[in-house]
Amino acid sequence: GEGKAKAERMFSLMDGFLKNDPISLQKDILDHVEYTVARSRFSFDDFEAYQAVSHSVRDRLIERWHDTHAYFKRKDPKRLYFFSLEFLMGRSLSNSVINLGVRDQYADALNQLGFEFEVLAEQEGDAAQGNGGLARLSACQMDSLATMDFPAWGYGLRYQYGLFRQVILDGFQHEQPDYWLNFGNPWEIERIHVSYAVKFYGTVEEQDLNGGKRKVWVPGEMVEAVAYDNPIPGYGTRNTINLRLWAAKPSDLYDMESYGTGDYINAVINRQKAETISSVLYPDDRSYQGKELRLKQQYFFVSASVQDIIRRFKDSLNDFNQFPEKVALQLNDTHPSLAIPEVMRVLVDEEFLSWKQAWDIVCKIFSCTTHTVVPEGLEKIPVDLLGSVLPRHLQIIFDINFSFMEELKKHFGLDFNRLSQMSIVEEGAVKSIRMANLSIVCCHTVNGVSRVHLDILKTKVFKDFYELWPQKFHYKTNGVTQRRWLVVSNPGLCGLISKWLGTDAWIRDMDLLMGLRDHAGDAELQQEWKMVRRINKIRLAEFIDAMTGMMVSPDAMFDVQIKRIHEYKRQLLNILGIIYRYDCIKNMKESDRRKVVPRVCIIGGKAAPGYDMAKKIIKLCHAVGETINNDSDIDDLLKLVFIPDFNVSVAELVIPGSDLSQHISTAGHEASGTGSMKFLMNGCLLLATADGATIEIIEEIGEDNMFLFGAKVHEVPKLREKAENHRVALQFARVLRMVRDGYFGYEDYFKSLCDSIEGGGDFYLLGNDFASYLEAQAAADKAFVDQERWTKMSILSTAGSGRFSSDKTVGEYAHQTWGIEPCRCPF
Amino acid sequence: GEGKAKAERMFSLMDGFLKNDPISLQKDILDHVEYTVARSRFSFDDFEAYQAVSHSVRDRLIERWHDTHAYFKRKDPKRLYFFSLEFLMGRSLSNSVINLGVRDQYADALNQLGFEFEVLAEQEGDAAQGNGGLARLSACQMDSLATMDFPAWGYGLRYQYGLFRQVILDGFQHEQPDYWLNFGNPWEIERIHVSYAVKFYGTVEEQDLNGGKRKVWVPGEMVEAVAYDNPIPGYGTRNTINLRLWAAKPSDLYDMESYGTGDYINAVINRQKAETISSVLYPDDRSYQGKELRLKQQYFFVSASVQDIIRRFKDSLNDFNQFPEKVALQLNDTHPSLAIPEVMRVLVDEEFLSWKQAWDIVCKIFSCTTHTVVPEGLEKIPVDLLGSVLPRHLQIIFDINFSFMEELKKHFGLDFNRLSQMSIVEEGAVKSIRMANLSIVCCHTVNGVSRVHLDILKTKVFKDFYELWPQKFHYKTNGVTQRRWLVVSNPGLCGLISKWLGTDAWIRDMDLLMGLRDHAGDAELQQEWKMVRRINKIRLAEFIDAMTGMMVSPDAMFDVQIKRIHEYKRQLLNILGIIYRYDCIKNMKESDRRKVVPRVCIIGGKAAPGYDMAKKIIKLCHAVGETINNDSDIDDLLKLVFIPDFNVSVAELVIPGSDLSQHISTAGHEASGTGSMKFLMNGCLLLATADGATIEIIEEIGEDNMFLFGAKVHEVPKLREKAENHRVALQFARVLRMVRDGYFGYEDYFKSLCDSIEGGGDFYLLGNDFASYLEAQAAADKAFVDQERWTKMSILSTAGSGRFSSDKTVGEYAHQTWGIEPCRCPF
Ligand SMILES: Cc1ncc(COP(=O)(O)O)c(C=O)c1O
Ligand SMILES: Cc1ncc(COP(=O)(O)O)c(C=O)c1O
Incomplete structure (x- = not known):
């Protein structure tokens, strides 16, 4: 009523962008020294100054990040979702002020306070949520996506410890955990309310549904995924897109019990172990075969992201046939390829689409980029492990593979050698799932990262697949920002x-x-x-x-x-x-x-x-x-x-x-x-x-x-x-x-x-x-x-x-x- | 030079207290909605409004907290350090605005924005870092200490999970972990730079020192204690004192190694387990005998606090004979009584005072309050456990006890029954340390919590000690704020x-x-x-x-x-x-x-x-x-x-x-x-x-x-x-x-x-x-x-x-x- 109108008038009265003149910047910085860093404005060191400056920049990022997302929401364009297990962002302060176009203003403002911008920027630690090329590529592409005004989201994991610090003692490498969050991270926004339960283990049961059968996954463990949003400002544009990283927290939905005292303490501590999922970045840049924790990391971030995407889609539409018009899902290498069976699972088991409908949708939304040059580098997951951690996904992969094998037989006849090479399931001493094959079968496009790389894919690594689907294979030469x-x-x-x-x-x-x-x-x-x-x-x-x-x-x-x-x-x-x-x-x-x-x-x-x-x-x-x-x-x-x-x-x-x-x-x-x-x-x-x-x-x-x-x-x-x-x-x-x-x-x-x-x-x-x-x-x-x-x-x-x-x-x-x-x- | 003068002029120009008129409050609240809570100022719910309001109150608390501590630093009065393993604070918003004297201003400001103060205050979760009476008493006393302008500090542990949530299912109690930090805690200030290494396990070695011998504790584990400061505003005064709670973090000082991949991941995860120390509040309000984790909790917070106190003392003075003129150390029950051997250890092993000098100091600074009525409720720690976790402290306790026994013999003669009852060391199937006896021996005052309680202490629980040192025993009837x-x-x-x-x-x-x-x-x-x-x-x-x-x-x-x-x-x-x-x-x-x-x-x-x-x-x-x-x-x-x-x-x-x-x-x-x-x-x-x-x-x-x-x-x-x-x-x-x-x-x-x-x-x-x-x-x-x-x-x-x-x-x-x-x- 009247009160509301009055309130609204007031809200808008108070709206207005943060100002970037030296006095406003100085006031904002000093306020952050006092109220955010909780130091006296009369005495703070370079690091504290860095923190305060960063928080004032963060405020400016948040303004644009809000406006960008409000605008995307209004326009509802097709969005790109970029899935990567690694983003090697490095520092953010200099990059942010340059992209926001306020570097010189900050330098001036700080100068008058007796600080040098460059010196403060050096105080920042690196965000090293990735290993090397693949991860830095994700970071560069986020910068380009923002700058080029694309409606894109990055999705990944928020590791408590990024890539290890290398310490050299007597010429030998030693590894130190990377305590990058210990001094706070002004570049992320904790989104406590944006959280999803992610399931693991358990069994798959059959239930009746409208005469038919329905699979229900009864999980053995639940972990909460909480969003941490990292605004990515474009250069020369107001657009500021979002890199959403998930952290694992114990789920409070689950198993309430009556304990004895000792059991109670252990139960709480055990539950806190859920956080282990997003603890550590695996420090290998070329292979991570068959580790349970790694598999859980992959599924954890994929499941939370898919839930988030589907929630966003359903906020505006409810006909999944329109899903491919609104969603492009890019897999950076095969690490996030569990997204494929996950989307199938959600569409079939939770949204009650038919397998055929779901499959049609999946085939339209996924694309991937591979970074591998040698077949030995391709990711495999032992069937036993996958069946234990994600029983329903294993079924879905088997079902996908079954149809694929049928199609292959039609195409090539009973060439068992070829069938076994192309199968998503690798037989052998350890029966495994070939994640690359899964990706190729389901993605409409498989990209290499340079021209010669595509040649290698065509003639060696994915020769069989190239013969089957030449139109799927492309390359986009990598770039840097x-x-x-x-x-x-x-x-x-x-x-x-x-x-x-x-x-x-x-x-x-x-x-x-x-x-x-x-x-x-x-x-x-x-x-x-x-x-x-x-x-x-x-x-x-x-x-x-x-x-x-x-x-x-x-x-x-x-x-x-x-x-x-x-x-x-x-x-x-x-x-x-x-x-x-x-x-x-x-x-x-x-x-x-x-x-x-x-x-x-x-x-x-x-x-x-x-x-x-x-x-x-x-x-x-x-x-x-x-x-x-x-x-x-x-x-x-x-x-x-x-x-x-x-x-x-x-x-x-x-x-x-x-x-x-x-x-x-x-x-x-x-x-x-x-x-x-x-x-x-x-x-x-x-x-x-x-x-x-x-x-x-x-x-x-x-x-x-x-x-x-x-x-x-x-x-x-x-x-x-x-x-x-x-x-x-x-x-x-x-x-x-x-x-x-x-x-x-x-x-x-x-x-x-x-x-x-x-x-x-x-x-x-x-x-x-x-x-x-x-x-x-x-x-x-x-x-x-x-x-x-x-x-x-x-x-x-x-x-x-x-x-x-x-x-x-x-x-x-x-x-x-x-x-x-x-x-x-x-x- | 000139630049500095200019800068200082600018700093002071920008200084000035936050204003509490409705428009200023509204602006501050909406700014926090947008930049701290990261919501749009046009759309936020009651909980988000609560968060924003709390952050604006926090800003005002921080102002006073700074000024109070700057003033204490300047005056350098004798300070009280209140050690308690539990503080049952409950909610903070209403209490803070009332003590700050701005409740009505907030209510008005919110009203005009279309919110009701009471409704927002209800959004806050309880800080339940304690069990019951003892813990709530600590909280009430902090409020009184602030209101009465005493230069006091509270020290305790910051539990990740406070007292369990009681859920009743079918009439039975079930225990849920208390995820109180999940939605952020505006009432604490993370003080990343205020941190100390706390040692555990290991061995005690002897080293030569200026002709004499010196004991050196070579620890087997190190954990970092990071300070979280909780400002406690007084009522009708500008004084805002500090409750400093310690959280455990892995130490980055320690053991750098060269790992294989699997080992590296495990090593990082293992190290993160250090955080377990401050994970869970023990949910028993009357006994916690002999649990290793509990012992580590006690020592962890005591050691960090003692380091902090000694650091503060040395900031202004360097003659430890003056220590008792600057420091009163109050132990809330026997839970923090490891502070006694800890102060002895620091003075003797690290500050190189003689045993006699150190003992004289210790006897002047400690006082304690006991909450127990029955001897069975008294805390005991098995000697084996203490010797393993804190080998040097066990030696010191033995040394204290040896002198005490000698004194007793002089006083009572060879009354072995009495000696064995009063000894700090309990012989028996499980040889144990009696924490109450340790406290009584070292504290200049032992307080009961009501008159009848003192009677019980004198005639039953501590009868022997009362006969030896009647002047030590007093009571202060508990109160509430x-x-x-x-x-x-x-x-x-x-x-x-x-x-x-x-x-x-x-x-x-x-x-x-x-x-x-x-x-x-x-x-x-x-x-x-x-x-x-x-x-x-x-x-x-x-x-x-x-x-x-x-x-x-x-x-x-x-x-x-x-x-x-x-x-x-x-x-x-x-x-x-x-x-x-x-x-x-x-x-x-x-x-x-x-x-x-x-x-x-x-x-x-x-x-x-x-x-x-x-x-x-x-x-x-x-x-x-x-x-x-x-x-x-x-x-x-x-x-x-x-x-x-x-x-x-x-x-x-x-x-x-x-x-x-x-x-x-x-x-x-x-x-x-x-x-x-x-x-x-x-x-x-x-x-x-x-x-x-x-x-x-x-x-x-x-x-x-x-x-x-x-x-x-x-x-x-x-x-x-x-x-x-x-x-x-x-x-x-x-x-x-x-x-x-x-x-x-x-x-x-x-x-x-x-x-x-x-x-x-x-x-x-x-x-x-x-x-x-x-x-x-x-x-x-x-x-x-x-x-x-x-x-x-x-x-x-x-x-x-x-x-x-x-x-x-x-x-x-x-x-x-x-x-x-x-x-x-x-x-
Ligand atoms: C930290 C880091 N690691 C790895 C890379 C990738 O380097 P290259 O493509 O030479 O392997 C880069 C690129 O600059 C980088 O910055
Ligand atoms: C939450 C809570 N627990 C315990 C107590 C102590 O109650 P009593 O002294 O009646 O045991 C209080 C005091 O009000 C309290 O607020």
């Missing part, structure tokens, strides 16, 4: 680019970078370009000093390889090359030494805790560094630095300061690689094999502007077959001998590492590629001496990086795979 | 009192209530008094309807017994009395029935999960209620209601609406009882035994104004010796027979209950007191018929309740035991 990887992390270069292009429109349209090509030879640009890069190198040198106590000269070439440690990524090849270089310098005459291009070799990356070889590579790197860095003969000509605890923030600092970066996987093993793109954008030259997305990079910038080497994808199988060890270079044998002979100590420990690449077992072809690797390195040295040429190559690298913006990738996905349109919230 | 128990929970009566006293000064000075005596006979006051009480009864009747679906008439006498269920508290006596009443009515002529005073008997309370007899009493109450309430013969003449999940908020609602309340413990078993005081203040008449504080209540209001019955404290032992079952009333046998014969069903289940009070085993003397109990009940009926007399008794009850304000208790403690002075923060 220039907002984080240039604008946030390299403001110097960013300003320079905008100056020379006469616009900063490239921040939303990366193709514009091509315009730099016209100026690549311009001496003035080159001069400025070199200056900016030098400042970045100095910053990196200071970081190295702070982390390792080692002083390195910015005059040297900074040669960087940062990424997860893997045999296929061949950090070992890099280290052997460094030993070779060291050995050469040692044996040089004084006069020749003067001609050597000084190098700082930088390696960083984490090894999965259970990955022995990778851990040995880390130790070798330290052992070699110990010898080289303390050898007074060598002095500044060569340094080897291992940067511990590589993560997104470290990448943001290292990449802009690198001259040369290495992407040297054995051809055919890197599905795409995105690290290379970040270096490319920042004008760092690549030393690389023709693998993954590098092949496409070559097309953009030309072979002349990078240092290519090594066997090609199609040569690899033959090289392996022939086991052509006779072709191994003499130098290779020599450096390996140094390791074996204990030149760097620990010869027993390194023996298996040496054995793995000698004597016919060199699966990743280090021996084969060594000579050509050294040639490429020599070419890089030569190019570096000619700084004018080098700088031009650098400019052309940046200029050619436009194709590798995740905006492009996401645009293609939206258009070709998801069928969604932008939905731009008005200002 | 009138702010919560009258002002917050009974605003009607509160207004009436102020009106008739012509002042509300009684809110800080309860003695003024005596002024009501002058008006007790005034017909106008009586009329108004009755009106207020009737409105409270109607509210209670509505609550009963909502909770149980039962309609009760506010014309009936509301006869209430709410408290923990215990044999000694004799809820069973109450139920048997109800059966008797039922049986009488059943057998009455119609005409007699018309003379019966209609009663609504209300019982509420939780039974410890392992306390079988108590659980049977709950079931019996339901079974009897089932019969009576559905007996159409009885109609409105008698109803029996069990109110489930009794807690502080329920008490706040029930007490003001009660006519008669029962406090009927077997004499000598209730150390004080505080429930009775709350009823007394609210003008509810007492039906009681002469036990605990009731004895002092009698002195204040006179026997005539209450209904006393039963054996006296000094008679009880004799009655037990004689096992005088012949004196048991016939009616007693008759009602018991009804239960035994299955009149209320479940005869097998109730058999042991009946056996426990019949056939010589009637330890709590129900049979003995039954007749006199019935007489007292009859007297109450008679009084109730004369409403004028009843109302006068009611007014005189309130008028006589001034002595039972916790302000009085705390004032006595401050003066006589702690030696602290008020320290009032200026406005």
Whole structure:
């Protein structure tokens, strides 16, 4: 009535956006110091200032996030739901203020309070809810989806502990839990009321339903999934989309009992164990076969997300035939593929659709992206495990497989070999479910992550499926977001680019970078370009000093390889090359030494805790560094630095300061690689094999502007077959001998590492590629001496990086795979 | 330099207290809706409004809390540290706005937004970090300490799950975990940076130190204690003190390792188990012997608190001889008594004081309050357990005991019987540490909680110690805070009192209530008094309807017994009395029935999960209620209601609406009882035994104004010796027979209950007191018929309740035991 009208008047009177002038920002920041951080506004340190600033930014994010979702709700467009078990977000403060367009205002406001924005931004810890490429890709794509105004949601898990912290003790990797939430996380909004019960275990019973039969899953355990929303602001738009991560909490719906005292305490503690589901991120980036906890993590996040999506759909519509018009569901690799039987289960068992209806819907909504290159990397779940944890899902998968097998028989006849290879169920010692096969059968589109990756899928990994359904297979080359990887992390270069292009429109349209090509030879640009890069190198040198106590000269070439440690990524090849270089310098005459291009070799990356070889590579790197860095003969000509605890923030600092970066996987093993793109954008030259997305990079910038080497994808199988060890270079044998002979100590420990690449077992072809690797390195040295040429190559690298913006990738996905349109919230 | 000066000008420019006019409050509330609760300011429900309002109140609390602590820091007075394992705070919103003096402003502001303050306040869940009397006492005393401007700190544990929720299914109690934090807790401030490592297990080693020997505890486990601060606002003062509760988190200082993958996951999950320490409140209110987790809880909070206190002391001083001038350390029962060996350990092992110096300090700072009446209730810790969990503390306790034994021998000679009784170490099948003896030996003062309690301590429980150190033993009668128990929970009566006293000064000075005596006979006051009480009864009747679906008439006498269920508290006596009443009515002529005073008997309370007899009493109450309430013969003449999940908020609602309340413990078993005081203040008449504080209540209001019955404290032992079952009333046998014969069903289940009070085993003397109990009940009926007399008794009850304000208790403690002075923060 009247009261209500009055109240409404009042509400709207009080509405209005938060202001971004310095005084308003200062007031907001100080209020957060006092009331949120609960410190005195007269005394707070940098970290507390960071917290207060972040909370004031959060307020601004929340405004837009509300408006965006109110607008989506009103327009009700088809939405994309992006399911990923990992999102590697890194820090949020700088990224947020830049995307909100208030970075300078904040810097000014803080300045007047006696704080420096950059210093506060450094206080933030990384959100490391993922392992590597796959997870960082999800994060980049979220940024692009927001910027391009797509009505998209991210769904994932909120791990209490993200990827372990790498601590190096005596050259060995040790793993520390990542206590990232200990100091609070202003970037998430706890949504206590958005929660769903997730079921596990139990049995499936049959009930009568309208004459027919109905399956009812009677669970043995229930866990509550509580939503934590992470607003993702777009750049140059008001749109701020949502990344919803689920945390496990004990369910209060379930089993009330009468206990004895001891039992009561134990019962409560036991129930709290439910939280274990979202405790820890699995630290392996390539395989997680058959662990119960991992399976529960997957289903937990999938079930909560599907419930959330269906709830949202039903808020506005109730005819499930319209579901595919409103929902596109993207699976990032096979980790979330339980979503397929889950949607089937909900539609059939809970919404009472017929199997046929449900199946038609499922086939229209799902698409997936695979990141695998070798069949051994594909995820499998033992049938026994799945049957115990998710009994109803196992039935549904069997039913899906039954129909699929029938279809196959019609198509290929009784080719049992083919049937058994394509079956979702793998027979054998341990009967298992092949998650990739399940995904391919149910998704309308299966995407690879680079052109060569699609070739590999077609001809090797999913050959049979490609023959059956060629139209399902596509690729979208991965990309990275220039907002984080240039604008946030390299403001110097960013300003320079905008100056020379006469616009900063490239921040939303990366193709514009091509315009730099016209100026690549311009001496003035080159001069400025070199200056900016030098400042970045100095910053990196200071970081190295702070982390390792080692002083390195910015005059040297900074040669960087940062990424997860893997045999296929061949950090070992890099280290052997460094030993070779060291050995050469040692044996040089004084006069020749003067001609050597000084190098700082930088390696960083984490090894999965259970990955022995990778851990040995880390130790070798330290052992070699110990010898080289303390050898007074060598002095500044060569340094080897291992940067511990590589993560997104470290990448943001290292990449802009690198001259040369290495992407040297054995051809055919890197599905795409995105690290290379970040270096490319920042004008760092690549030393690389023709693998993954590098092949496409070559097309953009030309072979002349990078240092290519090594066997090609199609040569690899033959090289392996022939086991052509006779072709191994003499130098290779020599450096390996140094390791074996204990030149760097620990010869027993390194023996298996040496054995793995000698004597016919060199699966990743280090021996084969060594000579050509050294040639490429020599070419890089030569190019570096000619700084004018080098700088031009650098400019052309940046200029050619436009194709590798995740905006492009996401645009293609939206258009070709998801069928969604932008939905731009008005200002 | 200049920048700093400029910045400071700006800070102070922006300083200023939050404003409490309606528009400012509305703006703050709506901002919290949008930015803290993250809802749209145009659409939020009552719960979200409650959250937003609470956050705006929290902001105001934080202001004062800051100022208070800055002021304490500047003045550096002697501080009281109140250690308690339990604080039963209940809700905070109403209490906070009343103590801050902004209740009406909030009510107005909300009104204009279309919300009702009372409705929002109902949204709050109870903070139930304690069991019963002892824990609620801590909460009341915190309120008094704040109001009286004492420089005091509370220290305790922050349980993830407070006291279980009682759910009644089919008349049986079931226990549900108390998920009180699930919806956030605006009343606490997480102080991530205030954290200490707490050690457990391991070994004690000897090291050389300046020629002498030094003990070093090498722990086997470390857990981090993180502070959660709960501001406690005083009434009529700016002072807002701090209740600091500790939560357990895994320590990141400790054991970094290199793991395999599976091990890594398990290692992280294992480490997270550290949080278990602060997971669950033990649900027993009288004994917790020898559980490892309980011991860890005790030491965990004690160690963190002692570290915090010593850190604070060292911030301003560094001579530990001054420690007793700055620190008074109060132990609430023996649960925190590990603080004694802990302070010894820190002073000797870490601050390198001599044993003698340390001991002198310890003897000056500690005081304790005991709540026990029977020796069996005293806490013991098996030596093996203590030696394993806290090896160094066990040594220290042995050393303390050795000196004590030497002293005793000097005093009493070789009286081995006495020595073994007084020893801190109990020999026997399980060698144990007697925590009470430890406390008495080390505390300068041991307080009982009522006069009769002190008598019992002197003559029974601590007889030997009293003979040795008579000067150590004192009592302070417990009290309750009138702010919560009258002002917050009974605003009607509160207004009436102020009106008739012509002042509300009684809110800080309860003695003024005596002024009501002058008006007790005034017909106008009586009329108004009755009106207020009737409105409270109607509210209670509505609550009963909502909770149980039962309609009760506010014309009936509301006869209430709410408290923990215990044999000694004799809820069973109450139920048997109800059966008797039922049986009488059943057998009455119609005409007699018309003379019966209609009663609504209300019982509420939780039974410890392992306390079988108590659980049977709950079931019996339901079974009897089932019969009576559905007996159409009885109609409105008698109803029996069990109110489930009794807690502080329920008490706040029930007490003001009660006519008669029962406090009927077997004499000598209730150390004080505080429930009775709350009823007394609210003008509810007492039906009681002469036990605990009731004895002092009698002195204040006179026997005539209450209904006393039963054996006296000094008679009880004799009655037990004689096992005088012949004196048991016939009616007693008759009602018991009804239960035994299955009149209320479940005869097998109730058999042991009946056996426990019949056939010589009637330890709590129900049979003995039954007749006199019935007489007292009859007297109450008679009084109730004369409403004028009843109302006068009611007014005189309130008028006589001034002595039972916790302000009085705390004032006595401050003066006589702690030696602290008020320290009032200026406005
Ligand atoms: C922390 C982190 N890990 C892994 C990657 C992926 O690197 P690559 O594609 O070189 O393996 C990136 C990309 O920059 C990253 O930032
Ligand atoms: C929730 C609760 N439990 C226990 C008690 C203590 O009651 P009594 O002293 O009657 O045992 C109180 C006091 O009101 C209370 O509020």
